[in-house]
Amino acid sequence: MLVSVRQTDLANGTGSGFIEGCEAPISMQAVEQFICAGGQQHVVICPDGTINAIGSHDRLFNATQRRAISLRDGGCIIPGCSIPAAWHHDGGETETCNGVLLCWFHHHTIDTSGWQIMMIGGVPHVKPPPWLRGGRSDADTPWRRSTKSRTQQADLLQLSQLLVQ
Numbered sequence: 001m002l003v004s005v006r007q008t009d010l011a012n013g014t015g016s017g018f019i020e021g022c023e024a025p026i027s028m029q030a031v032e033q034f035i036c037a038g039g040q041q042h043v044v045i046c047p048d049g050t051i052n053a054i055g056s057h058d059r060l061f062n063a064t065q066r067r068a069i070s071l072r073d074g075g076c077i078i079p080g081c082s083i084p085a086a087w088h089h090d091g092g093e094t095e096t097c098n099g100v101l102l103c104w105f106h107h108h109t110i111d112t113s114g115w116q117i118m119m120i121g122g123v124p125h126v127k128p129p130p131w132l133r134g135g136r137s138d139a140d141t142p143w144r145r146s147t148k149s150r151t152q153q154a155d156l157l158q159l160s161q162l163l164v165q
């Protein structure tokens, strides 16, 4: 089970967490009960979306990395996709900066769907296919950070609201 919670909320006992795959938030009390139940691994995801640290009690690094990537991406990173995501490793060294979450469909169509994926500073970014760019050229289409993690989406929303004010 994956529980997503902000580091600051956990430290202060405030706010709420999310069980990945469940719609409703859970209380911080429930989060603490999950932690006390033991066997937890602590993944720190920075405000900029990078995976900062993975606390591990064992040497099963691949399973740990899969959990970290699942927490960072929160689902298939293609915008608008709600198909449950499976692990996708995108070549190179088996490091969290090389892997992103994709569902089966987008995993198998990523070469033909027109979606582009690039890791920028350890964070997954996507660029839509030409027919979804509103007439903009490839060069004029910005890379957009993509995550389905609700804690990170909430943070991004707060960030954009701050920018608007």
Ligand SMILES: [Zn+2]
Residues within 6 Å of the ligand: 076, 077, 078, 081, 082, 083, 102, 103, 104, 105, 106, 107
């Ligand atoms: Zn997908």
